[in-house]
Amino acid sequence: MQSVRVTLLTGRSLSQGRSKEQGKLSDFHLQSVACCEINVEDLSKIGVSYGENVCLSTEHGRVVVRAVSPTQPIPPSVVFMPYGLWAAQVVGCDTDGSGMPAYKGISAVLQPARGEDVLNVEELVRLSFRKADRENRRLK
Amino acid sequence: MNKKVIENAVCTVCGCCCDHLEVVVQGSRIVNVRNACAMSSSKLLGYMNERIMQPMMRGKRGLSGCTYERAVNATAKILTKSKSPLLYGWSLTSCEAVEVGVELAEEVGGFIDNTTSTCHGPTILGVHEIGESSCTLGEVRHRADLVVYWGSNPVHAHPLHISRYAVTCKGRFRPSRAERKLVVLDVRRTDTAKMADVFIQVRPNEDYELMCALTAAVRGDEIEVEEVAGVPTERIEELAELMINCEFGVLFFGLGLTMSSGKNRNIEAALLLVRELNSKTKFVIMPMRGHFNVNGANNVMTWLTGYPYAVDFTQGYPRYNPGETSAVDLLARNECDSALIVASDPVSNFPRQAAANLASIPLVTIDPHITPTTLCSDVVLPSAHVGVEVGGTVYRMDGVVLETRPLVKPPRGIKSDVEILRSILRRVKSLRRAGS
Numbered sequence A: 001m002q003s004v005r006v007t008l009l010t011g012r013s014l015s016q017g018r019s020k021e022q023g024k025l026s027d028f029h030l031q032s033v034a035c036c037e038i039n040v041e042d043l044s045k046i047g048v049s050y051g052e053n054v055c056l057s058t059e060h061g062r063v064v065v066r067a068v069s070p071t072q073p074i075p076p077s078v079v080f081m082p083y084g085l086w087a088a089q090v091v092g093c094d095t096d097g098s099g100m101p102a103y104k105g106i107s108a109v110l111q112p113a114r115g116e117d118v119l120n121v122e123e124l125v126r127l128s129f130r131k132a133d134r135e136n137r138r139l140k
Numbered sequence B: 001m002n003k004k005v006i007e008n009a010v011c012t013v014c015g016c017c018c019d020h021l022e023v024v025v026q027g028s029r030i031v032n033v034r035n036a037c038a039m040s041s042s043k044l045l046g047y048m049n050e051r052i053m054q055p056m057m058r059g060k061r062g063l064s065g066c067t068y069e070r071a072v073n074a075t076a077k078i079l080t081k082s083k084s085p086l087l088y089g090w091s092l093t094s095c096e097a098v099e100v101g102v103e104l105a106e107e108v109g110g111f112i113d114n115t116t117s118t119c120h121g122p123t124i125l126g127v128h129e130i131g132e133s134s135c136t137l138g139e140v141r142h143r144a145d146l147v148v149y150w151g152s153n154p155v156h157a158h159p160l161h162i163s164r165y166a167v168t169c170k171g172r173f174r175p176s177r178a179e180r181k182l183v184v185l186d187v188r189r190t191d192t193a194k195m196a197d198v199f200i201q202v203r204p205n206e207d208y209e210l211m212c213a214l215t216a217a218v219r220g221d222e223i224e225v226e227e228v229a230g231v232p233t234e235r236i237e238e239l240a241e242l243m244i245n246c247e248f249g250v251l252f253f254g255l256g257l258t259m260s261s262g263k264n265r266n267i268e269a270a271l272l273l274v275r276e277l278n279s280k281t282k283f284v285i286m287p288m289r290g291h292f293n294v295n296g297a298n299n300v301m302t303w304l305t306g307y308p309y310a311v312d313f314t315q316g317y318p319r320y321n322p323g324e325t326s327a328v329d330l331l332a333r334n335e336c337d338s339a340l341i342v343a344s345d346p347v348s349n350f351p352r353q354a355a356a357n358l359a360s361i362p363l364v365t366i367d368p369h370i371t372p373t374t375l376c377s378d379v380v381l382p383s384a385h386v387g388v389e390v391g392g393t394v395y396r397m398d399g400v401v402l403e404t405r406p407l408v409k410p411p412r413g414i415k416s417d418v419e420i421l422r423s424i425l426r427r428v429k430s431l432r433r434a435g436s
Helices: A016-021 A027-032 A040-045 A121-129 A131-135 B038-046 B068-081 B096-106 B121-130 B137-143 B162-168 B207-219 B235-246 B264-277 B294-305 B327-334 B352-360 B417-435
Strands: A004-011 A036-037 A053-058 A061-068 A078-081 A104-112 B003-009 B020-026 B027-036 B056-059 B064-066 B084-089 B109-113 B147-151 B181-184 B199-200 B247-252 B282-287 B340-341 B363-364 B379-382 B391-394 B401-404
Touching: A004 A040, A016 A027, A016 B038, A027 A036, A104 B162, A121 B247, A121 B352, A131 B003, B020 B038, B020 B121, B027 B038, B056 B068, B064 B147, B068 B096, B068 B363, B068 B379, B068 B417, B084 B096, B084 B199, B084 B327, B096 B109, B096 B294, B096 B340, B096 B391, B096 B417, B109 B294, B121 B264, B137 B162, B137 B247, B147 B235, B181 B235, B199 B235, B207 B235, B247 B264, B264 B282, B294 B391, B340 B417, B363 B417
Parallel strands: A004 A078, A036 A061, B084 B109, B084 B340, B147 B181, B147 B247, B181 B199, B247 B282, B340 B363, B363 B379
Antiparallel strands: A004 A104, A036 A078, A053 A061, A053 A104, B003 B020, B020 B027, B056 B064, B056 B379, B391 B401
């Protein structure tokens, strides 16, 4: 499968900032945050078009999101994801002794994700945090 | 029904804490907001979306409704039984709530950390080492003739910062945009960069190198390479000249510096650059704080414990060692045996493994809304919005203290963070007395 090595930046976007205030389970939030802004050059290397799903993998995890055209120009080999649950799936815990994980400048691999869906908040929480197992736990 | 206009309301979204909003209230609802940015309008017109309307506790069938009394009791039991509980969040609530939170952390012998550890924690570490030359945003508005944003995109993250405080505002000594120069350094040509007089594109993770080269150029040293971080040496020298020749310069920096490789070292380099510039002209530096009261959380924790975040009370006295006592590190090492989250959504924002560990321990959340963190919680206590439904003190990003006011009443029966935390503290104290 075609893949391209990229540097992942996560950050604030106005749409993410607005949608988190509108509700984190909302479709607006899903559309604003479960996406990755990719330079057209990188996108053509993996044979994907804007609007299709891509998989972003790092040594810390993988996540499927929608490929979108950059709202602000982005150089080749650099991709941008808005802060949120989806970006957090590929960020590592190492803080270099500072308390701060590396949310920017993360080495990642970008691949097509044909046949894979973008999970919504509830699905991703259930998958990543085993909420289903917790349902059986009763508070003592 | 009559409409009422509340003037000079304080916005409780980002660290700008804009205090010129006009909020139109009809009955018990906000129906219009003027002078607000897109994020602020979204919050004030959407504050009732996805609200939690009653406390919840996890049982066999998942989360189900209960009374505040039961939820507070369960929370107090969880915290009292724990050996090292984590109390985290605190940046989207009032200083008064943080004050109670610190007392609770001391009482239960836990860790208390605010969201600084995953935003400007490295800034504070840098300031410990170097010190800072700062000012208020009012001084920037009236005096600054050179504004630099480095690793910060205020058009998206602090939408009114440029027009209210820094660049396009009408200042006493800088009456128009023409009186000011705007410089942006970023890895992307952001929407802020598009407004700049000078834009410098930096290669990701090489801000430290560029900052050091720029400091050398300001000092008058020769840079013996052709480019640094993808920026030709000639441009670095031009920028140094521009900075030296201003009358009042300000360097605003964002998470582009604190989250990239180098972290606190990037901030130390920025503070040293500003120190060097102050030998030639007047220059100040200020972090672009994200949440409306993250600065307040730092201030309250500092005056109560001596430390601004990542405070460890497990030994019975306050300790501070970010990287060890900060939330992500604690969770990554699975050191906490329960957590109380106040006005924050770490499951959405923490690295996956840290969030998974958080979700695996007894978890209590105090928040107005349904979030991924409340979905993973064992006890959920709904709260009123600070600055919308209840008042409270907040610190703007420059340290100016502002008093927020309630604009509307909270939903029936919904309590404030302060009331909920005081109830938990009282119950914890009574359980501990009964235990001893």
